[in-house]
Structures are given as structure tokens and as C-alpha cells.
Amino acid sequence: MFENVQFSSLSDFFAMGGYAFNVWSVYLLFVVFFAINLAVPVIRKKQILREQKRRLVLAQESRVRRETGNDTVL
Amino acid sequence: MKPHRRKRLGIILFIATALSFAVGLTLYALSQNIDLFYTPTQIAAGEVAVGQRIRVGGMVREGSYVAASDSLRVEFDATDFVNNVPIHYEGILPDLFREGQGVVVEGALDANGLFQASRVLAKHDENYMSPEVKAALEASGASPQNHSAMPEQ
Amino acid sequence: MWLWFSKLGSPKWFYELSGKWLPWLIAVMSLLLIIGIVWALLFVPPDYQQGNTIRIMYIHVPFASISLAFFPLMAVAGTITLVWRMKLADMVAKTAAPLGAWFTALALISGSIWGSDIWGTWWIWDGRLTSMLLQFFLLIGVISLRSALEDTEAASKACAVLSIVGCINVFVIKFSVDWWNTLHQPAGSFSLADDAPNPPEVWVPLVVMILAIYCFFAVSLILATRNEILVRERRAQWVEDLACNS
Numbered sequence: 001m002f003e004n005v006q007f008s009s010l011s012d013f014f015a016m017g018g019y020a021f022n023v024w025s026v027y028l029l030f031v032v033f034f035a036i037n038l039a040v041p042v043i044r045k046k047q048i049l050r051e052q053k054r055r056l057v058l059a060q061e062s063r064v065r066r067e068t069g070n071d072t073v074l
Numbered sequence: 075m076k077p078h079r080r081k082r083l084g085i086i087l088f089i090a091t092a093l094s095f096a097v098g099l100t101l102y103a104l105s106q107n108i109d110l111f112y113t114p115t116q117i118a119a120g121e122v123a124v125g126q127r128i129r130v131g132g133m134v135r136e137g138s139y140v141a142a143s144d145s146l147r148v149e150f151d152a153t154d155f156v157n158n159v160p161i162h163y164e165g166i167l168p169d170l171f172r173e174g175q176g177v178v179v180e181g182a183l184d185a186n187g188l189f190q191a192s193r194v195l196a197k198h199d200e201n202y203m204s205p206e207v208k209a210a211l212e213a214s215g216a217s218p219q220n221h222s223a224m225p226e227q
Numbered sequence: 228m229w230l231w232f233s234k235l236g237s238p239k240w241f242y243e244l245s246g247k248w249l250p251w252l253i254a255v256m257s258l259l260l261i262i263g264i265v266w267a268l269l270f271v272p273p274d275y276q277q278g279n280t281i282r283i284m285y286i287h288v289p290f291a292s293i294s295l296a297f298f299p300l301m302a303v304a305g306t307i308t309l310v311w312r313m314k315l316a317d318m319v320a321k322t323a324a325p326l327g328a329w330f331t332a333l334a335l336i337s338g339s340i341w342g343s344d345i346w347g348t349w350w351i352w353d354g355r356l357t358s359m360l361l362q363f364f365l366l367i368g369v370i371s372l373r374s375a376l377e378d379t380e381a382a383s384k385a386c387a388v389l390s391i392v393g394c395i396n397v398f399v400i401k402f403s404v405d406w407w408n409t410l411h412q413p414a415g416s417f418s419l420a421d422d423a424p425n426p427p428e429v430w431v432p433l434v435v436m437i438l439a440i441y442c443f444f445a446v447s448l449i450l451a452t453r454n455e456i457l458v459r460e461r462r463a464q465w466v467e468d469l470a471c472n473s
Contacts, residue, residue, distance in 0.1 A: 006273060017273060017278045022341065026286050045457065048458060052457070052467070053473060089385055170277060175276070196345060200414060200425075201425060202415065203275055203426060204428070207424075
């Protein structure tokens with residue numbers, strides 16, 4: 001299997017036969033896009049659930065306050 | 075009219091205009107000749123006026139490439155295997171420029187029928203293979219010809 | 228069949244099912260991607276003409292090919308929205324548009340980097356490149372149309388119509404290299420023989436990469452759609468429970 005590797009050394013591999021800039025910039029671009037595209041929705045999901053939780057807690061608190069307020073009037 | 079209705083109407087008008095613009099543009103493009111380049115046969119048929127800036131597409135004819143020793147000046151023929159266009163160019167050629175490969179050349183015909191090029195682009199074909207496969211193909215005499223730069227007639 | 232159809236339209240059902248599938252899909256994607264990239268970078272022989280730049284093809288072609296799926300996908304989702312008013316379909320259509328713009332941009336940029344050395348130019352207004360750029364702008368148009376309309380129902384209807392019309396451009400992109408003279412090469416035909424143009428050593432890793440990027444597309448779309456569900460269904464009991472337990 002390893003005799004089919006097309007490069008004889010690591011520096012050969014990085015040089016890409018003189019096309020290092022083109023080949024590596026495309027692969028770098030892909031890796032960056034791939035990472036961002038998976039990380040952003042995961043972070044966003046946490047953010048959505050956190051905001052949702054805060055909203056629910058606030059609603060709960062105001063309901064409790066209203067009920068206790070009613071109690072004092074009575 | 076209520077404001078929200080006016081807004082909706084505006085939006086619908088916007089969409090209608092944009093859509094008709096897009097469709098109109100598409101129809102215009104389809105009716106026009108949006109080919110990227112002329113073929114040597116079209117030039118031989120006199121479809122192009124002298125001095126008109128155009129692109130020519132074809133193959134670099136085998137054995138036609140001549141480079142000056144003291145400058146970047148080169149001469150070669152673009153061919154579609156029916157007609158040739160002699161091309162003069164001074165500048166750097168793309169990596170893939172080779173005899174027998176496709177090219178697209180920008181420039182204009184001069185009064186002598188020479189094509190004075192300002193830019194040369196290489197046209198690659200859709201056949202990918204290793205040098206070993208290429209050598210084996212040539213040895214067996216079944217070399218695939220690049221016809222992708224050729225007219226379809 | 229109808230039960231299945233209406234069930235699929237339920238955001239809650241989709242959220243739960245996709246949650247079960249996602250780990251498997253991510254596993255398949257990672258496996259294909261690792262195999263594909265290692266193969267493309269190390270084992271694919273350099274091309275007899277363009278040398279190692281052929282390795283760019285293993286990124287460019289999968290992205291270009293999946294980019295063509297966005298408008299048909301949005302058109303199908305849009306039609307379902309218009310006819311059956313299925314909430315889920317509109318959520319998919321909404322999340323697909325920005326994703327499609329990114330995928331199209333990546334196909335354009337990777338192609339441009341490839342062409343800069345091989346053709347000798349970054350850009351040329353030929354049929355293929357121009358129609359692909361048009362798709363990018365159409366997707367930007369769909370995104371801005373949705374954000375411009377405050378009425379979400381009107382927005383989804385307008386986007387559905389634009390998506391259906393935009394499908395025409397997919398055919399233009401696909402056949403541009405056959406209809407007109409272009410600098411872009413036509414699609415290659417792959418050969419099963421070892422000693423022919425496009426032998427298996429060239430196209431098998433390409434197929435692996437295409438499958439990997441299709442999985443990546445599916446994962447991205449599902450992740451974004453799940454978030455959209457959480458936002459739009461925030462008043463639903465099951466989302467509130469989910470938030471409280473997070």
C-alpha cells in the first residue's frame with residue numbers, strides 16, 4: 001500500500017510539485033469551512049436553549065410575583 | 075391604502091420586476107451568441123472584422139510553435155484541424171500551454187491576417203490520467219485526442 | 228403513506244428522528260472524508276498534464292456537484308410549503324439558502340484557484356462560470372428576500388416561487404459546457420479500464436469524496452434545521468421541556 005504513495009519525502013509532499021500554494025490553499029479553505037460549518041450550529045443550539053431557559057425562568061418568576069402580590073391585596 | 079398592504083404590494087411589484095428582469099436577461103442571453111470564442115474556421119469564413127477584439131479557440135498545431143531566443147515573443151498556429159490561424163504573442167504562457175493542447179487566445183486580427191494576441195489561456199480537457207497511463211496509451215497507438223476545444227459541426 | 232407524510236411534517240418528530248440518525252451520519256461522513264482526503268492527497272497519481280493540481284479536483288468537483296442540488300431541494304420544499312403548508316418544509320428551505328450560498332462560493336473559489344495556474348486566469352466570463360456565479364447571486368437574492376419580508380408566511384411563499392424559477396439556472400449550469408464553447412472542460416466520462424483516460428485510480432477517490440461531501444451537506448442541513456425548529460417551536464411544550472432540562 002505505502003509504495004503507492006506519490007511523494008518520496010515530506011518536503012516533496014508539502015511542495016506539491018511546485019503547486020503548493022494552489023493545492024494547500026484549497027484544502028485549507030475546505031478544512032476551515034468544514035470546521036466553522038459544524039461548530040456554528042452546535043454553538044447556536046446551546047445559545048438558543050440557554051435563552052429559552054432564561055425566558056422560562058423569567059416567566060415563572062413574574063407569575064410567582066403576581067400570585068404573591070394578589071395574596072397581599074387579599 | 076393601509077401601510078402593510080402598500081408594503082406587500084411594493085414587495086410583489088419588486089418580485090415581479092426582478093423575475094421579469096431575470097427571465098428577460100436569460101432569453102436575451104440565449105438568443106445571443108454567448109460562445110466564449112471563435113473557431114479558426116469561423117475566422118477563415120470572414121466572420122470577424124480586422125481589429126475587432128475577439129477570442130479564438132483551438133488546438134496548438136503540432137510543430138508550429140516558435141519562440142524567439144531574445145524575448146518572450148512566440149508564434150504558433152491555432153487549428154481546428156480544418157483551418158489555421160497564425161498567432162503572435164509576447165508574454166508569459168500558462169503552465170499547460172503545449173503543442174497539441176487546447177488554447178483560448180484574446181486579441182485581434184491585423185491587416186496581414188495575423189492574430190495579435192494580448193492574452194493566452196490554456197484549455198484543459200476532461201481526461202485525467204497519470205504519465206504512465208498516457209505512455210501506455212501512446213504505445214498502443216490509441217492516444218485520446220482532445221476534441222473539447224473543437225467546434226461541434 | 229399519508230400518515231408517514233404528516234408525521235414527517237411534524238417538527239418534533241423530525242427533531243427526535245434526526246437526533247437518532249445524526250451520530251451515524253457524522254460517523255459515516257468522517258470515515259469517508261478521512262479515506263477520501265488521504266487518498267486524494269497521497270495516493271492519486273499526478274496528472275500527465277497538470278501534475279499535482281489534479282488534487283484540487285477532489286474538493287472542487289464534490290462542492291460544485293452538491294451546489295446544483297440546492298435549488299431543486301428548495302423548489303421541492305417550497306412547493307410542499309405552498310401546497311400543503313408543511314412547517315418543516317419551509318424550515319428546510321430557509322436553512323438551505325445560506326448553506327447553498329456557502330457551498331457555491333467554495334466551488335467558485337476552489338475552481339478559481341485551480342484555474343489560476345492551469346488556465347492562466349482566475350476568472351473568465353464563460354457559460355459555466357457565469358451561470359455558477361448567477362446561482363450564487365440568486366441564493367443571496369433568496370436570503371435577502373426572506374429577511375426583507377416581515378410577514379413570515381409571505382416571505383416563505385415568495386422564496387418558494389423564486390426557488391422554483393431559480394431551478395432553470397441549474398440546467399443552464401449543467402449543460403453550459405455542452406451548449407456553448409467554454410474555457411471550462413466538459414464533464415469527463417469515467418473508464419473502468421486501467422489503461423484509459425480517467426482510470427479507476429482517478430475516479431474512485433473522487434466518488435469517495437463526493438459521497439463524503441454529500442454526507443457533510445446532509446449533516447449541515449440537519450443541524451441548521453434542528454436549530455430553526457427550536458427557534459420557531461419555542462412555545463411548544465416539548466421545546467420548553469428540552470430547554471429546562473439542558
